[in-house]
Amino acid sequence: AQTVTQSQPEMSVQEAETVTLSCTYDTSENNYYLFWYKQPPSRQMILVIRQEAYKQQNATENRFSVNFQKAAKSFSLKISDSQLGDTAMYFCAFMKHGMDSNYQLIWGAGTKLIIKP
Amino acid sequence: DADVTQTPRNRITKTGKRIMLECSQTKGHDRMYWYRQDPGLGLRLIYYSFDVKDINKGEISDGYSVSRQAQAKFSLSLESAIPNQTALYFCATSRRDRPYYEQYFGPGTRLTVT
Numbered sequence: 001a002q003t004v005t006q007s008q009p010e011m012s013v014q015e016a017e018t019v020t021l022s023c024t025y026d027t028s029e030n031n032y033y034l035f036w037y038k039q040p041p042s043r044q045m046i047l048v049i050r051q052e053a054y055k056q057q058n059a060t061e062n063r064f065s066v067n068f069q070k071a072a073k074s075f076s077l078k079i080s081d082s083q084l085g086d087t088a089m090y091f092c093a094f095m096k097h098g099m100d101s102n103y104q105l106i107w108g109a110g111t112k113l114i115i116k117p
Numbered sequence: 118d119a120d121v122t123q124t125p126r127n128r129i130t131k132t133g134k135r136i137m138l139e140c141s142q143t144k145g146h147d148r149m150y151w152y153r154q155d156p157g158l159g160l161r162l163i164y165y166s167f168d169v170k171d172i173n174k175g176e177i178s179d180g181y182s183v184s185r186q187a188q189a190k191f192s193l194s195l196e197s198a199i200p201n202q203t204a205l206y207f208c209a210t211s212r213r214d215r216p217y218y219e220q221y222f223g224p225g226t227r228l229t230v231t
Contacts, residue, residue: 107159
């Protein structure tokens with residue numbers, strides 16, 4: 001079974017700083033996807049960034065980038081030039097890919113990120 | 118805009134009551150999911166459906182049932198609610214074809230069982 005671990009329950013940084021959120025996962029699969037989702041106080045779940053395991057290049061979306069280390073089973077999220085609107089819970093999630101996949105997301109427990117003015 | 122909606126948004130009910138949470142989507146997606154979110158645990162899959170006639174249990178289906186009334190509607194029922202079912206419930210949808218890995222979430226239903 002796959003598991004996802006987020007070791008930082010809560011983090012806080014000053015606005016405009018860079019912050020890195022950690023995620024490790026355990027799987028015996030070779031084909032999978034990894035995701036970071038953001039959940040602001042509105043509780044809406046918003047996809048931030050996605051990484052496909054077969055791609056060596058790290059995904060980037062504007063101020064958000066990941067450091068994907070497949071051998072180490074690590075998938076960290078870096079937020080550059082942090083903004084007040086980045087304050088939210090951040091969840092790391094895993095999805096198995098393949099014919100026998102039900103495409104469910106396996107979630108970490110989340111990291112609460114607070115951006116201070 | 119094509120969207121995923123959930124009703125009700127908030128609900129308080131008593132132990133032993135039957136309750137239904139509803140999910141509707143206008144995205145035209147085939148696949149629909151019900152997740153439960155508890156503090157400190159992330160989200161966990163309750164049930165999923167790949168089409169109207171294909172419904173499957175997730176990892177925590179005990180105490181829940183579902184109905185896929187149409188491609189666009191997927192309801193979650195608690196036959197006899199108990200306090201440890203107090204949680205935030207999310208419906209999600211995804212396409213059958215690429216990008217099938219991308220799930221779109223409704224706004225969630227906060228359920229409190231007293």
